[in-house]
Amino acid sequence: MMKRxxxxxxxxxxxxxxxxxxxxxxxxxxxxxxxxxxxLIERRGNRVLRDKDQVSFKV
Structure with missing residues (x-):
């Protein structure tokens, strides 16, 4: 399904x-x-997920 x-x-x-x-x-x-x-997602997506995981561990 596509979203506009x-x-x-x-x-x-x-x-x-x-x-x-x-x-x-x-x-x-x-x-x-x-x-x-x-x-864009291929180039930067993994970095965003990695950074998100690091932030959640710092809590």
Whole structure:
């Protein structure tokens, strides 16, 4: 199940996303944003979970 969120982006970033879609890199701008979020979570997700665990042990 997908949940809808709303974000605001600078015009330049929106235009770049639209260009990527027009070039065939992604089927939609939503898919381009989902891909970017997946990459962000892969890069930083483990660190956030690790930091969260360390905070809970300090209590």
């Amino acid at each position: 969120i709303t974000i605001r982006l600078p015009q330049q970033q929106v235009e770049m996303l639209e260009q990527m879609v027009e070039a065939g890199e992604f089927p939609t701008t939503s898919e381009a944003v989902r891909d970017a979020v997946r990459v």
